Amino acid sequence: MTLVIGLKTKDGVVIASDSRASSEITSNDNVQKIFKLGDHSAIGISGDGRLAMYFLDQIKPNLNHGTGISDLAEQVRKIGKEKFNDFFEHLTPDKRPQLSLLLIGYTLDHKAEMYTLCSTDNFVPRKGVTGFECMGIPYFAEYLLNRLYEPDIKTEYGAEMCVLCLQETSSQHRGVGGEPHVATFSETKSFQEISSSEIEKMKKRAEQFQINQKNRFYPEDPNSGVLSPTI
C-alpha cells in the first residue's frame, strides 16, 4: 500500500509519499513513488507498483508539458485509458489492477492545481478542491490535513506537514512506511526532492508535534497520592 500526498502552498506545491512496497509477507522500503514530469509538474503513483513503473515509462515520452496541468491531466487520461484497454482488454475497468495517479502542477494562467486519476474509472481526472489530495491509505492524513491545513501555509511547512501525515499513518498502518520522499516546486523553482537529512529533521519535529497534545488527556488528579510516600 501507499500514501501519496499533494499540497498547494502559498508559494508553491509539495508532493510526498512513503517508500514502502508490501506484499502479504514481505515489504521493501526503498520504492520511489513520486516523480518529476516537467520542471513544474509532478506525479505520484499508488497501486500496483510494477505496473505503475511500466505505465509511467510508457506515457512520459508522449506527454506535452507546455500546455498546463489541466491539459496534462487530459493527456494522461487519454493515454492511460488507451494503454489499459490494450493491457487488460479481457477485463472490465473495475476488475483491472488498480493504479491511481496524483498529478500536480500549474495551469497556463499560473494557478497550482491537482488532479487524481484512477484506472478503475478509466482515468477520469478529478480536480482537487481542498488544497490537498491524499491517495492510497488516505484516512489519517486527510484527518490531519482537515485539521491543520490552511492555504497560506509556506512550502517548507507544507513539506513538514506532509512528513507528519506520513509518520502518523506509518505508525497506524503497516502498509505505509519507509523513509518519506518529499519534493517541492513552484512556477519559478524547478522540481527538487528534499534531502534525507532535512527529512530527518522534519521527522524529529513531527514526533514533537505528535506528543505535544497528549497530556491533555491525562490531567493530574488532585485527590490522589499520600502525604509522605515510602518505597
Next chain:
Amino acid sequence: MANDITLEWSKLTPLTTEEVNKLNHNGIEGVYRISKKEIDGKFYVIFVGSAINFKNELLTLLAGETGFLKQGGEFSFRYAPVKGEDKRKAIEKQMYKQYAPQYNAKEPVSSLDIKVNLN
C-alpha cells in the same frame, strides 16, 4: 494489566522552594513530574524526571535563571521514591510515554520494561 511494581506517589504539591525544602527526602532516589495549571484549572504534566536526589534537582530547577519555570504560571509536582537507576529510568520512560511532556527534550532511554501505577 497488572503493574510490576506499585509505587506510593506523593500528593500534588505546589512547586515552590518552600514546599520543596519541606521534603524529607534529601539523598533519596525517586521519580517526579512537574505539571502546570492551565486555563481550565487542571494541572497538566509538562516535565518528567528521575534523580538520585530529586529534592536537589527540583531546587536546582527552581533556582535556574532560565528554563520552563521562568515562563510564569502555577506549577505543581508529585514524586515517588524509587531505588535503582534502572527502575527509575524505566518509570521515567513510562511517564514520558503517558504524559508526553513538552519540556522533555527526548525520550528517556531504558532497556528495562516494567509497569508501575502513575497515581
